Amino acid sequence: MNISRLVYVSTAHPDLMLTDIDAIVDTARARNEAEDITGLLIFNGFNFMQLLEGPPDSVERVFGSICKDTRHSGVVRVLSGSAGERVFGGWAMAYARTASGDGAGAFALTTDSLKAHLPENLSPELHMLFVSFNTMSSFQMAPPAGEDIQPAQ
Template identity: 50%
Template sequence: MYRLIYISTASDALTSADVDAIVDASIRNNAPRNITGVLIYNGLNFLQVLEGTRLNVEEVFNRIVQDPRHISVTTVLAESAELRMFAGWSMAGRKTS
């Protein structure tokens, strides 16, 4: 099992409909790849945890990095891990203030 955590900055043009679309795409794409995690958005920054096989996590992350809806994607942690932190959550979305 592999875990990757990154932070990024939302693009200026980001709308709440964009955030909903990101969460929808995440659930749709992550579940079949057995990727679990969480996506937190505070109105300015994203923090996302992705966990799964290294191959699957890197494949999804490579797409995320190129997404123009955010910038300055910075990996905080990328490591092998024994256990999932978000087992059963294909992508939980949380908006915080």
């Protein structure tokens, strides 16, 4: 089977609550299963990083839907390409977040926990990408020099 892999990052809408994210995860797991998509979503309190893998058409269709979702912004495709095999084959969508609790079956987003949950066959580059993302603070886009962001009226 031809497997496509895509990783993106985005910034959560400021009004998004953890219960909203848990609902997103539940819905996404069902859709991912229907589309034969597997992967991992992590939320560091401000930003999302997600890896999607599966049939190329399904990955692009799901990513297109993600890009249109108004619950986050600044979606950036970090990498995409083909893969010889799935690395998250057992997970319709694993989910890690910084907040305590086990909403939507989440595991704690700590460096140790993340390292323990990442598959052994994950490439060193992807491993570093996910672990590095965990240690970053918010990376919202800043306005160009000399420009102020004006609130919407």
